[in-house]
Amino acid sequence: MATVLEAHGVGKRFLGVAALDGVSVGLRAGEVLAVVGENGAGKSTLMKILAGIYRPDSGEVLIDGHPVVLHDARDAMRRGIVLIHQELNLAEPLSVCANLFLGRERLRAGIFLDRGAMAAQGAQLLEKVGLKVPLHRRVADLPPGQRQLIEIARALAIDARVLILDEPTASLSLAESELLFATIRQLKTSGVAVLYISHRLAEVRELADRVSVLRDGRPAGELEGAGITHDNLVRHMVGREIQSLYDRKHRPAADAKPRLEVRGIRYAGGPAPPMSLSVRAGEVVGLGGLVGAGRTELVEALFGLRRIVAGELRIDGELFVPASPSDAISRGLLLAPEDRREHGLHLGNSVERNLSLPNLDRWSRAGLVDRPRVHREAATIVERLRIRLRSLRQPAGQLxxxxQQKIVFGKWLARGPRVFVLDEPTRGVDVGARGEIYALIDELAGAGVAVLMVTSDMEELLGLSDRILVMHEGRLTGELARPDFSEAAVMRLATGAC
Ligand SMILES: Nc1ncnc2c1ncn2[C@@H]1O[C@H](COP(=O)(O)OP(=O)(O)OP(=O)(O)O)[C@@H](O)[C@H]1O
Ligand SMILES: [Mg+2]
Known part of the structure; x- marks a missing residue:
């Protein structure tokens, strides 16, 4: 098959530091090429060069074997190259429909928006990606998983020759991912070249014809066909073996007391039936379900971001009404949210400031911030979570x-939570760092923290949880104890089948 898009020896520096150095990849029509590497390895930078968003400092981009200069994303798109960003890129105040057709609005008689045609095609596109939302809904009102599906639907509407997907499944659950994979396979057979980035190695194995590995901005090997195994991928990416990701050293004691008790609560924007659950000391309870099942709404209610209108909540047996996040925090209930850009991080602030903000009350003396201590504590967290950065003073948005995800997680660690709620804790996190985060979750559980973990990553849900709860269309549809864990059992509950 002919090579349609190629990067040849490209290099890119940011503020004098190399993000890419001498990287070459070639993408053939009708294949899926995966690009893998640790966080910060340069994957997104490479994709942005191929999609015309960045100009390389050295090397060149070739289309059909001819060197080209891509002026911007529009220029690339005109040549049939479409990138779906890792950080979503939608016009939030506009409707789903407007976003699907942005810049390519259908016209009637040359001037009138053809709403009928757009609605019909829009509905088809949403069905293709398995998204059930009204076309007139504002994108700003949708959770990240659903926004991701809109991005994908939008890309499908453009007849691309090359489709670049930068972690498209990071906030999708298994069912939505499967739909996407089916679509990718279909595109492949029609000759589209697909460049695919993911930290979920199972899907890389499932989808990729070839894999290109990046390490520290440099090429670190290519894998093909039967050579694409989990161990090979990890060894090339990380440069060392990682044995078992999900080893739990601690399990909750048989007589462990409930730390978080939720009895018959109802909350603003939540489902009609009241919701009950509990998490015991040292227990990791996984919360599974499809995108839009209402898991994020539930954890927002627990964290005081949604008004609770009925029922009661207890922490360590004491009644607790979470009226605001600071209420929740003062009671020891912490949330690492799903949407880090909205709730989790101040992108313009330094890493040190982000890590210290929720801890300043404890890192102060006589009302004054203890600067050396703040610096020391921040440096410890960075080291412990292996956060890759140039300086603690670097804006978080540059990581x-x-x-960035590790910073959201890290800033709460120092607070010593009683109940730790994690919404997609390893979204976009590489396999090495995942191991570190799982070890931390296990350590927290070992120290008696009650952990409630929302995750769309099936391996993570099955691997790490002591118990699994599943939600479907806003209600809890079931509970699985460890011996009954299986992908099929979770899927049955998640899709509402009996
Ligand atoms: N706009 C920017 N300004 C400064 N540094 C940047 C910028 N964009 C990327 N970098 C740096 O370039 C390096 C590569 O980043 P890139 O986003 O390409 O990594 P990645 O492989 O996509 O990582 P991840 O898996 O976390 O998404 C990182 O060290 C990052 O901090
Ligand atoms: Mg990236």
């Missing part, structure tokens, strides 16, 4: 996606 790679996975490293």
């Amino acid at each position: 790679s996606g996975g490293n």
Whole structure:
């Protein structure tokens, strides 16, 4: 098959530091090429060069074997290259429909928006990606998983020759991912070249014809066909073996007391039937379900971001009404949210400031911030979570996606939570750092923290949880104890089948 898009020896520096150095990849029509590497390895930078968003400092981009200069994303799109960003890129105040057709609005008689045609095609596109939302809904009102599906639907509407997907499944659950994979396979057979980035190695194995590995901005090997195994991928990416990701050293004691008790609560924007659950000391309870099942709404209610209108909540047996996040925090209930850009991080602030903000009350003396201590504590967290950065003073927004996620997680660690609620804790996090985060969750559980973990990553849900709860369309549809864990059992509950 002919090579349609190629990067040849490309290099890119940011503020004098190399993000990419001498990287070459070639993408053939009708294949899926995966690009993998640790957080900060340069994957997104490479994709942005191929999609015309960045100009390389050295090397060149070739289309059909001819060197080209891509002026911007529009230029690339005109040549049939479409990138779906890792950080979503939608016009939030506009409707789903407007976003699907942005810049390519259908016209009637040349001037009138053809709403009928757009509605019909829009509905088809949403069905293709398995999204059930009204076309007139504002994008701003949708959770990240659903926004991701809109991005994908939008890309499908454009007849691309090359489709670049930068972690498209990071906030999708298994069912939505499967739909996407089916679509990718279909595109492949029609000759589209697909460049695919993911930290979920199972899907890389499932989808990729070839894999290109990046390490520290440099090429670190290519894998093909039967050579694409989990161990090979990890060894090339990380440069060392990682044995078992999900080893739990601690399990909750048989007589462990409930730390978080939720009895018959109802909350603003939540489902009609009241919701009950509990998490015991040292227990990791996984909360599974499809995108839009209402898991994020539930954890927002627990954290005081949604008004609770009925029922009661207890922490360590004491009644607790979470009226605001600071209420929740003062009671020891912490949330690492799903949407890090909205709730989790101040992108313009330094890493040190982000890590210290929720801890300043404890890192002060006589009402004054203890600067050396703040610096020391922040440095410890960075080291412990292996956050890749140049300096603690660097704005958080400059870090790679996975490293941003680690900061969201890290800033709460120092607070010593009683109940730790994690919404997609390893979204976009590389396999090495995942191991570190799982070890931390296990350590927290070992120290008696009650952990409630929302995750769309099936391996993580099955691997790490002591108990699994599943939600479907806003209600809890079931509970699985460890011996009954299986992908099929979770899927049955998640899709509402009996
Ligand atoms: N706009 C920018 N300004 C400064 N540094 C940047 C910028 N964009 C990327 N970098 C740096 O370049 C390096 C590569 O980043 P990139 O986003 O390409 O990594 P990645 O492989 O996509 O990581 P992840 O898996 O976390 O998404 C990182 O060290 C990052 O901090
Ligand atoms: Mg990236």
